[in-house]
Amino acid sequence: MVGDMTQLGSMMAGLMFLWAIFKQWFPEELGNHIENYFRKIGSYFYPYITITFPEYQSDEFERSKAYIAIDRYLSTNSSKKAKRLKANVIRNCKTVILSMAAYEEVTDEFQGIQIWWSSGKSNAPQQTVFSNSDENEKRYYKLTCHRKHRDIITDVYLHHVLDNGMAIIMKNRQRKLYTNGKWTSWSHIIFEHPSTFDTLAMHPEKKKEILNDLRTFRKSENYYKKVGKSWKRGYLLYGPPGTGKSSMIAAIADFLDYDIYDLELTSVNDNTDLKKLLINTTSKSIIVIEDIDCSLDLTGQRKEKKGEKTGKEKNPDQKNEKDKKKKGSEVTLSGLLNFIDGLWSACGSERLIVFTTNFVEKLDPALIRRGRMDKHIELSYCCFETFKALAKNYLDLESHDLFPSISRLLEETNMTPADVAENLMPKSDEEDAESCLLDLIKALNNAKQEARLKALDDVGIKASNEDSSDGEA
Ligand SMILES: Nc1ncnc2c1ncn2[C@@H]1O[C@H](COP(=O)(O)OP(=O)(O)OP(=O)(O)O)[C@@H](O)[C@H]1O
Numbered sequence: 089m090v091g092d093m094t095q096l097g098s099m100m101a102g103l104m105f106l107w108a109i110f111k112q113w114f115p116e117e118l119g120n121h122i123e124n125y126f127r128k129i130g131s132y133f134y135p136y137i138t139i140t141f142p143e144y145q146s147d148e149f150e151r152s153k154a155y156i157a158i159d160r161y162l163s164t165n166s167s168k169k170a171k172r173l174k175a176n177v178i179r180n181c182k183t184v185i186l187s188m189a190a191y192e193e194v195t196d197e198f199q200g201i202q203i204w205w206s207s208g209k210s211n212a213p214q215q216t217v218f219s220n221s222d223e224n225e226k227r228y229y230k231l232t233c234h235r236k237h238r239d240i241i242t243d244v245y246l247h248h249v250l251d252n253g254m255a256i257i258m259k260n261r262q263r264k265l266y267t268n269g270k271w272t273s274w275s276h277i278i279f280e281h282p283s284t285f286d287t288l289a290m291h292p293e294k295k296k297e298i299l300n301d302l303r304t305f306r307k308s309e310n311y312y313k314k315v316g317k318s319w320k321r322g323y324l325l326y327g328p329p330g331t332g333k334s335s336m337i338a339a340i341a342d343f344l345d346y347d348i349y350d351l352e353l354t355s356v357n358d359n360t361d362l363k364k365l366l367i368n369t370t371s372k373s374i375i376v377i378e379d380i381d382c383s384l385d386l387t388g389q390r391k392e393k394k395g396e397k398t399g400k401e402k403n404p405d406q407k408n409e410k411d412k413k414k415k416g417s418e419v420t421l422s423g424l425l426n427f428i429d430g431l432w433s434a435c436g437s438e439r440l441i442v443f444t445t446n447f448v449e450k451l452d453p454a455l456i457r458r459g460r461m462d463k464h465i466e467l468s469y470c471c472f473e474t475f476k477a478l479a480k481n482y483l484d485l486e487s488h489d490l491f492p493s494i495s496r497l498l499e500e501t502n503m504t505p506a507d508v509a510e511n512l513m514p515k516s517d518e519e520d521a522e523s524c525l526l527d528l529i530k531a532l533n534n535a536k537q538e539a540r541l542k543a544l545d546d547v548g549i550k551a552s553n554e555d556s557s558d559g560e561a
């Protein structure tokens with residue numbers, strides 16, 4: 089059907105071309121009159137309009153988002169109707185997306201209107217020595233419909249196609265973990281961290297509160313617009329090592345289906361590069377700076393790395409090397425503050441910025457004030473509620489006679505969820521749930537004993553210090 093219409097369309101275009109040559113031999117007014125007459129006859133025989141969607145817009149390197157959305161949208165009906173298909177295998181060979189090959193045609197129906205889609209390609213001149221033959225083909229999708237439906241097609245149907253196509257892209261997309269390498273670019277791997285809010289053990293009330301906060305954030309685009317804020321939110325996760333800060337970031341990314349940009353501040357040259365990195369992030373993402381206290385000190389000057397010489401350098405090469413290192417770490421506190429909520433931070437939207445630290449008290453108050461880091465979440469030592477969640481995850485246990493003893497021991501001593509989890513893991517095939525719980529009780533008793541000895545030691549040292557200072561006096 090589309091082929092017939094295309095032939096008819098080409099015939100009409102040919103006639104119009106011939107007419108353009110003959111038109112000059114006629115007086116202008118008569119020429120225009122005849123042309124109008126031709127157009128009327130033409131539109132009587134060919135009452136269709138076509139809209140073409142090229143894969144690449146002339147001024148962009150990236151594939152057109154509209155083209156990709158149409159491709160995905162058509163994959164739902166082209167895979168049923170088209171005869172020649174193209175397969176795109178994603179998600180580690182687990183998902184196959186079929187789209188129609190070049191010069192295929194499929195029909196679609198919308199509110200009783202018939203729409204014809206065809207795919208095509210044309211050869212573009214060779215662009216670079218590295219480009220392969222596929223890259224030199226300019227693909228496109230062409231929509232054809234009756235001209236009387238023009239308004240509904242352009243105003244309603246195309247939105248329907250693009251929205252549905254984008255939804256399919258989001259559903260099939262694989263989350264990415266980006267890291268900043270040299271210069272101002274990001275490189276990425278597919279992000280498949282197993283941590284989710286189901287596996288993250290924490291007090292149920294606290295978990296509920298965080299999930300509600302994330303849900304509210306996700307659907308608050310209009311609210312942020314209304315109050316004049318860019319659509320982003322800052323999370324500060326703090327607590328001792330092994331309490332689940334990184335695991336929580338992975339769980340948030342899973343819950344919101346966002347990509348993660350793991351920003352290594354020590355690799356960023358200066359504030360300008362920090363800004364460029366920010367511009368190169370996409371919406372629906374989490375920008376993470378882990379161990380923020382190790383990247384900046386309170387005055388905003390970057391710390392020198394441990395082990396770096398502080399005295400005079402022995403030779404000029406060493407000095408150059410040091411200069412280079414210094415030059416590679418010129419990001420300032422003010423640069424970071426601008427990164428979080430300066431004017432440039434408004435480019436893109438729907439973003440979380442997450443800082444983690446083991447020492448919240450070391451951070452500059454300006455960096456973590458509300459408005460910048462809107463939500464402060466403390467992840468702490470394992471409490472009984474956290475233990476119950478871990479026991480459920482690791483041992484499939486909801487209750488046990490040993491639970492009361494564990495509850496008492498957890499109140500008496502500090503143990504991180506990471507250590508509790510390690511003790512709950514069976515060490516061999518023979519080890520059952522009860523012996524894992526006994527392992528944990530043993531570890532908790534040891535930790536309690538160690539803490540008691542350390543406290544005694546500290547008191548002893550203090551007492552001997554006081555004695556010696558009395559003697560001196
Ligand atoms: N709250 C938790 N729930 C479930 N597992 C946890 C939790 N906390 C820690 N773990 C386990 O301990 C391991 C270490 O946790 P994680 O890396 O998230 O700690 P962290 O707080 O980021 O530590 P650090 O401050 O050293 O970076 C995780 O792989 C996970 O298996």
Ligand SMILES: [Mg+2]
Pocket residue numbers: 333334335378444
């Ligand atoms: Mg961590």
